Amino acid sequence: MPLDPQARALMDATEGLPPVETLSVQEVRARFLQAFGRRGEPESVLRVENRSIPGPDTEIPLRIYTPRNEPPLPILVFFHGGGGVVGNLETHDAVCRTLAKGAQCMVVSVDYRLAPEHKYPAGLNDCFSATRWVYENALSFDGDPQRIAVGGDSAGGSLAAAVALLARDRGGPELVYQLMFYPMTDYYLPGTPSYEENGSGYFLTTTAVKWFLDHYLPKEFDRDDPYLFPLRCRDLSGLPPALVMTAEYDPLRDEGERYAMRLREAGVWVHLQRIDGMMHGFTVLAGRLDKGKHALKDAAAHLRAAFLACPTIL
Template sequence: MPLDPQIQALLDKGTGVPATHTLPVDVARAQYEARIALMAPPAAVADVCERMIDGPGGPLRLRIYKPLGAGPFPLLVFFHGSGFVLCSLDTHDGMCRNLCAGAACVVVSVDYRLAPEHKFPAGIEDCLHAVRWAAAHASELGADPTRVAVAGDSAGGNMAAVAALRLRDEGGPALCAQLLLYPVTDYHTPGTPSYEENAEGYGLSRDTMKWFWEHYLSDPAQGAHPHASPLRARDLAGLPSALVITAEYDPLRDEGELYAQKLRAGGVRTALSRYDGVNHGFMFWVGVVDKAGVAMKETCAWLRGALAAPHHS
């Protein structure tokens, strides 16, 4: 379908802004932080606090969101996106508040180490450590350690998928759900048809994805490793149930949908929703873009169902 007029209006606002892959990393980071001012006010939550824990590479910052009502609540560990290189707890603060309120869960947002300062697999090591810490400390967070999920958007969706794989293979804790919002699941080469169709003009471009991967990996050969490209994992059996959200005008659309198909083929209960007329990252714009609100409602309803009852796998 044609590009959603509300998305077109946002793209028009960005006309003349230099493409991410043409910028030094610090300038690109500042450009992404500047988006926060354009976002709509998020949903109300009961409490937000931060914790510093000992991480694999030094102190690791977590931001913890608690919903209104009485716990213990399900626990959602969230990894922000933006190519393993950009964004922060602040850029994704609104998204975490909306997930916390909408799904009535405690959200732990992870300030994992970014590339290029910290190459693969530093970020994923932080994410894995944070899930284990959050599950072990669930009761003090007002959460239920038997109802734990991981979530992320874009590169954060990659982190969530890889965390689920590694927790399955490396001693848990058991997850009951993984939420993958337009995830990165594969290296950019050879790429998919959506990489060609949506190479430029819709925000995230093919060239920017290449730039992200160049910063993230020490060597292109690492792109074949399933902890970098979960679509290349041999076996997806035994993973937690999944919701994969994709966007029509997104270079990453096909790899997200291929991952959903591969999860289903591995016997994993998987829901896939493609949102037509929208681009990569559209769920930032709840309250600005109508379809973002629809997708957030779907996401929160799915999470409530997936996390409804104590789960023992």
């Protein structure tokens, strides 16, 4: 179907801005925060708390969203998008509030280290450490260690998939669900049909993907590393059920959908949903895209159902 009119209006409003690949990292971070930072009154939840926890090399900032006072609540550990280079707790505050309220779960948003200051696997190590910390300390902040999910958008979706793989391969923690919005699951070369169709003109471009990966990846890296590119994993069995949402006009569409199919082939329960008329980033743009808003609500409903199907610690 054609690009959604609201999405087209947003694209037209950004026409003429310098391409990401022509800017410095600090300039892109500032643009990202301006585009996706808080606008207007945030959606209300019962409590929002900022914390710092011990990480593998330095402390990891977290933000914990609590929608209601009925412990123990299930927990979504959330990893923001931004190519592993940009993004923070503020850029995804609205997304986390919507998921917490809609799924009636706690959301623990992880402010992992970013490249190029901290290249792969620093961010992934932070995300996995934070997930383990949540499991080990859930009861201390009224969470349920038996009902923990992971999720994220774009690069954060890739991190969620990688954390699920690490949890399986390293003996826990046991996760009950994984939530991935338009994840990056493979290297951008040689590319897919969606790269050919949507690699320019739809917010995320092929050249921008290359810019992010050039900053994120170390000089020497393994393209078959399953924790870097989950689609390269040979064995996807034994992973938690998943929701994968993709966007019609997104260069990452095909690899996200292929990952969902690979999970199914491995015996993992998957709900795959393509959001027609949308481009990459529709969740962080939900305040300005009706389809993005509905997609977040749908995702929250799937997450809530998954938590309700799991036994609680009490």
